[in-house]
Amino acid sequence: MTAYILRRLLATIPVMAFVALFVFLLLHLTPGDPAAVIAGDEASPLAVAAIRQKLGLDRPIWEQFGIYVGNLLRGDLGTSIFSNLPVLTLVKQRLEPTVVLAVSTLIVAVLFAVPMGVLAAWKARTAADRIIMGFSVLGFAVPVFLIGYVLIYLFAIKLHWFPVQGYKPISEGLAAAARSIVLPAFALGMVYMALIARITRASMMEVLSQDYIRTARAKGASNTAVLLKHALKNAAVPIVTVIGIGLALLISGVVITETVFNIPGLGRLTVDAILKRDYPIIQGLIILFAGVKVIVNLLVDISYAFFDPRIRY
């Protein structure tokens, strides 16, 4: 087990090294002078030269990469061109709303989707199953911004149950924060729910058709016991995998959801950085999000061994 975890841990190093190389090259392999790109169209040659020197772009490229990786390892994600603040400081300022959004989405999606999937598998090929699967097909098709705006229109503008947009930090009270995050979490969670419900159903169907389920039924175990104790536990591996994969899906959705709901999180930071062409921020965020994704994948791999003791690598 320890050897397995260690091996998986080591395997993340080349992946992150590649990500760093890619992010580094992104700015350097593009046609034209990166300093001129950063300075913008109306910059004077003097300003371009100043930027070139400040970012060390006048040094040999391998030296620049060495410095870049060295900085990364020390936790320095670069410095924003416009605000002149370290990217890490900007990230810390914007971290809370994004983490709250991601965690609430995860909770909402798992709470709704797993029971839906179990129900669909248990009542397979009935109306309940069809409705749940129909919902899941829709969930894949409807874009997050449409769901977001429809939810805002119905529950905020028409019914006044929730604030229209914006985010209340936890420091202003848990209830206010929760109220401001409900709609975004549902909007972002829809596709995630669809995914989890579908896999839960598939995995449950496979388990429910096995002999030991019939045995459990025959010895008189109740429906709940069969479903939850015997079946769901053994169907858990694919479900956990897909929850992990879905987290990666969430990252893309976060950027759009935060824009729809005007939440000042990492997604907004990304979009603002794009609009201002603040490349160090974009680079830093790519490294950060890729790191999160790699860690989630690692945790999913490790969790296999816990859910299914037969798995030993």
Add this chain to the structure above:
Amino acid sequence: MSSSLRAQTLAAEAPRRRFDWMRRNPTVVIGSALLLAFVVLIFIAPWIAVDPLAFDPINRLKPPSAENWFGTDQFGRDVYSRVVHGTRISLIVGASVALIATLIGLLIGVLCGYYRSVDNIVMRLMDGMMAIPSILLAIALITLMKASLLIVIVAISIPEIPRVVRLVRSVVLSVRGLPYIEAAVSTGTRGYLIMARHILPNTVAPLIVQATYVCASAILAEAGLSFLGAGTPPEIPSWGNVIATGRSFFQISPWIIFFPGVMLALAVLAINLVGDGLRDSLDPHLARRL
């Protein structure tokens, strides 16, 4: 793997089964019909819609009416015409990305699966690419280039490639150990011939299914990128751009977002339904599992 055998049995039974299958899967029929309707819409757009770029400053932000079925935006442009013309952009993006990603992915995937020496390096590269969230990868590529439809297509294709590579590689790996490949090698068949004649056909069915999903996700990605202001140039009336123009006005004129959003959802739904149907008919094994 007996998938080719299974395909043959299926083909022999096809005439009778195909018809039953269509009746048992009305969703696929609905999906194909819907998709066909979108394609038709592209070709008849000039006759059923007015100029999507025509400004009409007097009729700004008008709700849906007999003249403007989907209302007008803040420049008085007809949202219905913009949505109808946007169909072309979205489907072009979807189809091009599906084509580019599957072809490049197929090439890399077959090489990786067949030549183990290539495999190790290339797959680490693919792992690295997959670690980067696709929307950020696309955004980064687009912001560094001059925005154009072609750049958007390329930028959306690149993050899709590793997924195709993984799929193709797994099929190739499962096939290459089979006796008939061994037989081909022992009779002196050249590497590229083995790949083209004996291995490639096995990848076709899963690839077609994958291509439909890539297409659907590309259409969503284009809309998402345009919505964020980092996609198709704003003068092109893609669905994402129409939605983006409605962003600041959605409290007073939600129709600018609603109609293109529904079209987007319908298009993605149609493609997904077709994909599900193809998956069920091309790969009965998978159909039973999902």
